[in-house]
Amino acid sequence: MGLNKKDVTLLIIVAILCLFAPFILNPFPEGSAMAQFNAGYPDLMQRLVIFGIFAIGFNILFGLTGYLSFGHAAFLGVGSYAAIWMMKLLTMNVIPAIIISVLVAGLFSLLVGWISLRRSGIYFSILTLAFAQMSYSLAYSVLTPITGGETGLQPKVNDPRILDGALAAGETPRANLFGLQMNESYEMAVGGWVFTFNAGYYMAAVVMLIAFYISIRIFRSPFGMMLRAVKSNQQRLNYTGLNAKPYTLAAFVISGMYAGLAGGLLVAMDTQVGAERMFWTASGEVVLMTILGGAGTLIGPVLGAGFIKYMENIVSKINKSILEQWFAFMPDGIEDLLITLVYPFIGKGWHLTLGILFMLVVIFLPGGLVEGGQRVGRLFKRKKPADDKPDGRTTPAE
């Protein structure tokens, strides 16, 4: 496959994690107090891998070239809109939708990149941010006939769908892969546990593995080397007579296409697009994911994406009555005290918890979660420092 042994191992590990995610994410038996923390339900598993793709793509730009795009959500959104229009006009099969979402996002990122890459550093970030906010505002108001504005777009019973046959009476259009519906699941009950295997999740996971493989190849290729050169010293690169722009533009478009792919998959899993998908906080989120996981590392962005989506979906759903359940066994005074102390960090306070964790990671693990993993790994095994890294660890990307 053109990979070295280490990368093959990494790819296999990721594949195994994806395959067994329904087990890994559901460690607690149903009905137990800890079941709150289970994440093995289809919607979240789908989001974990899809935002993984988004972050992998972002990392190709940010991790390799160092160009910090603050408007990547625009490509995700454009991809989503393209995908839903394919579903409305052509067919509910997800394949055309995903292909077109990648293409449209690619074209849009070519335009944005071509303009934005005239500048670097903070000016580049601001330009991309401006484009993304512009797309958001357009989608939210001016382009309402195409984007549905505030209410967004969903497939409707009376859409044309020229490739699909007519729906049976009372049937709603559902996203499918040649007849296999994306929301179809099988549940397996083992003892106290219930594991859900969802068709859509496995499709997204396969796409994610392909995306991950391509990303490894890019990281290890001469092209990836050039991108790293751009990051370490673009001026020096220019003085050697090389024009860096085609490389950075290519990286920008590739990562835009990754974002479009993620957008298309989001629509394939949950057939709805809203303009908020392009809001600047969404662009900020992917930056957080990448930095949290470890920018410039292969697996980091996926971990970061998983971490943030987990917090968003699990911590935000803990409410006061659940806290009361947890602490019910304690004496009244202590129970109230604990609830008062913990309450600000759960439910609507999940942003606060995420913020604190992000700060801790940035301060104590500048290389992100990946560095954390490496440190833990070093605690357990002493091995000789590798030749090319004298201190025996991967230098984090700045």
Next chain:
Amino acid sequence: MSNTKLTRRGLIKTGAVAGAAGLALPTYLRADGHAGFLNAPTGDTVTLGFNVPQSGPYADEGADELRAYELAVEHLNGEGDGGLMNTFTSKALQGNGILGKKVEYVTGDTQTKSDAARASAKSMIEKDGAIMITGGSSSGVAVAVQALCQEAGVIFMAGLTHSNDTTGKDRRANGFRHFFNSYMSGAALAPVLQNAYGSDRKAYHLTADYNWGYTTEEAVRTSTEAMGWETVNTVLTPLTQTDFSSYIAPVLQSGADVLVLNHYGGNMVNSLTNAVQFGLRDKQVNGKNFEIVVPLYSRLMAKGAGANVKGIFGSTNWHWSLQDEGSKAFVQSFGTKYGFPPSQAAHTCYVQALLYADAVERAGSFNPCAVVEALEGFEFDGMGNGPTLYRAEDHQCFKDVLVVKGKENPTSEFDLLEIVEVTPVEQVTYAPDHPQFAGGSLGTCNPGA
């Protein structure tokens, strides 16, 4: 600690344990399978999903909605004073949960983003086994979650959503709205405005540049033009705008003598404050006093705009100062629990929760299709809005609409609006295929199995 949450999954689990007696034998089943409809409650509890904005611009309303839901659950389970269950004309609810099952609930944060709202609703349906989703404080979210519930096969009881589209072009068989809409605001306001300001007026609209803004502007414009007003100009303002001075200045040159602010929340607070600061209300144009109108009012907005709302007309779904038995009972029981009167968002959410529970009782089943049947064409009273009809054609509630005015001498921070007129339901009723609502179809109910 808590093994009380028996869900469909719980039963599967128990069955598997009993059957296998320690042997881990996997049982394969279709996810949305074997009980006739999705998430059928099998134990002695039933789970409802309360999906409200806990962060973002409408977090205040979301917090009030959640309070109302908690109160509703209390009353359904027979705790507290029973609230509106005492005044509700349907007596199916016993105070022993729903169909004898204790009501439990899960909460989520919509963040007032349709993506986040759907993710949160999906996790309630897929993970927590919620049989009904309710809440929300914006039409975008309502439409998105309603479509999701239709696909998944659970009931959606909309919270605060005022855009025509929710029960217009985006109506769904599994979705129901108790709150009123833009059309009703326009129809209710027009006669009151005619009485107060005459029928020879020139109106200038500032409209928030998104879906709800468009439908509200259209509704108000059509209604006021029908009684003789002229619309001088309509200008769209970006949703994120905080300073409206550049939009207010041209109003004075336009020759208009009424300014209609189709804004909600923070937008309205800012635009109204700007307009008043520009001295618009002290001006004389065409020999008449310059007036300002705000189609959709809420108490939280009135609070934000402070003294600027004095004497300004608008419409609202419900107000705590209403003196009918239902409203008094609700204010009483909400006030006892939380120490202040409920907002209209709280009221509509509370009523929706009760209406759902009542429909299940009357249908004798949690099956969404049975619930849809029980709610369609359902007539009731005693919920604070007078006699109300859940129309079968579009799942919209038809009831009286309140026209309110900013109070001149408020006595407390909650006493900001006074009721000018209760517009009777006949005046705000429209045909299900009215042009402002055209293009939608309910489809058929989906039980998810």
